[in-house]
Amino acid sequence: MATRRQFIQSLPAAGAAFAVAGHVVLDERPAMAQEAAPLEGHFHPKGKAPSIFTREVLKQARATLPFADKKDFEEQEKGFIAPMKELKIMADAGHVAWDMERFQFLEKQDEFDSIHPSLLRQSVLNNNYGLYEVIPGIYQVRGFDLSDISFVRGKTGWIVIDPLVTAEVARAAWKLFQEHTGEGLSVSAVIYSHSHGDHWGGVRGIVDEADLESGKIPIIAPRDFMEHTISENVYAGNAMNRRLFYQYGLLLPAGPHGYVGQGLGQGVSAGALGLIAPTRIVEDAIEEFEVDGVKMVFQNTPGTEAPSEMNTYIPEMKALWMAENVTSTLHNIYTLRGAPVRDALRWSKYISQALYRFGLEAEVMFASHHWPRWGNQRVQEVLRGQRDLYAHMNNQVLHLANQGVTINEIHNEYKLPQSILDNWFCRGYHGSPEHNSRGVIQRYLGFWDCNPATLIPLSPGDSAPLYVEMMGGAEKIMAKGRELHDEGKYMHAQEILNKLVQAEPQNQAAKDLLADVFEQIGYQQENPGLRNSYLAAAYELRSGIPQGETVDSSSPDVIRAMSTELFLNFLGIRMDSLKAEGMRFTINLITPDNGEKFLVELENATLTNTAGFLADDPDLTLTINRSDLELTMMGAKELEAQIADGTAKIEGDASILKKLASTMVDFDPRFEIMPGTKSRETGLAKANPYEAVPRETIAE
């Protein structure tokens, strides 16, 4: 069970229990007499109704967006075979792994004054929950997870594409499929379209260990798949997991004033994640071979939506699988949880190549999120629109950057052309034009706007007190902040209130007013990641970061997928350099069962490792099979115990391992983001010093 999930499960339910969570200063007297009253029916006791300004923004959107275009709804419903009757899918561990009940409110009203109409539309579309025919021989189960699972009829059985995030929901999808369409045939092959966890984590729900061992079921994946499955989120894993609380709104209950879905799907399932390594890697740019008697053409698209990803064309069926490269949204060039910025131009070019290689004849296009597109004209329309979307973003942002527009201005300057915005499938339900345009500049020019005042600036907490002083103190800022809030000038209000909160983290009235401002900005957003981030910050400013014990334990499959070098690199990140000052030693690490060796050095308060080398005169030689080392990496058996029972052999100064262990730090999965939101207790369980702690595998 992963940290984030256990943390979520440890939280009190929404409603009454917020009194418990709100230990910070929930009962503080409102700062100003005219403070807006809490909203009845809001999940938070301090939650506010959307203002007239917010309602006006949403009204404008309703009036100007292309709601007459119903194609998505027709395509989303087409081929419907059977609904999933149970709204909840249970995890083997006993908790709820998947819950569609919490999204039923979306169907009860045509509009909400606290949800952007475009986001509402997307979330209603994502409420599809059942089995669908794509064309005879291709089926999808949708709405069981963030992603879709697809089944293609092979000669002897079913080829499964992208088996969701966790085993329980994948198993439930397979069961539903078999009840109606599967003809009792077994899985004959598995294809992972790319390296993100929502495209492989549920594999153990659909294949038996025995079938795998016999090699009967090939597992096919794009080039460098294993290298990227977990490496993307190990080094900065704790930071990314914390940031997911914002991007994915993990603390927000589903409801009109909280979480309304994630754009790609309604959320991420909370069952058991597993990983089975692929047995067949598609290495070439284009490769063609039969999978269970079905001819498939694979197109590697590295460095697009994921570092390892591929599209697949099935000529006999004229069916084009666009992985996550073309879904019904503008995807992330920059992802708010944090990741290296993606290459919009390269992404666009791979779409264009797919268009000319497959799309001129394809009659259906399907993908790992959302719903298919039927008819060659529609396939081409969507491919062309998406190609131009990413190319425009790359080109026009750089066009502006070349005229001096900076990373701190581009989101206010860059606009997509209306002809692109009129396509629902190009709107920002995962990426947004705002944060993606900043991402493009970050990719090419980095964070600096070239103004020396921002080159090595003061930290916010150090600069804010000067602002507060010069602005005449907290009272004046509160009065002006209130005025701006009451005028609907939320962006201006956040500018000054943030300074006050940074300067006075314990000023609950300031935090509450900033939360009110964030909440209105959140309600106004079309993009769920932006909405969630503002609402999550509002939540934490009002209630503080919820407490509760967190426990780390990692999926053994994921640890096995972590290379020893990646593990050693991560130890270098876990090490507190201050604790290592003055230490100096050399370790030879040998793992005989896989023939690897590493020279590990601690010098200059820095831990490094060099694969393939050994020191001539090491201070310590540690010999342990990689398979045994994995037990230590997953926290199941301490290194000391491995040595004590002879599993690991050491030669030299044994005290070195203790010294190194003493420098290892556990990262707090609830570090503070907004000032003054953290309680004094961390409740952090102590990890094994040599545990890998990769945290949650991130879906996208």
Ligand SMILES: [Zn+2]
């Ligand atoms: Zn995905």
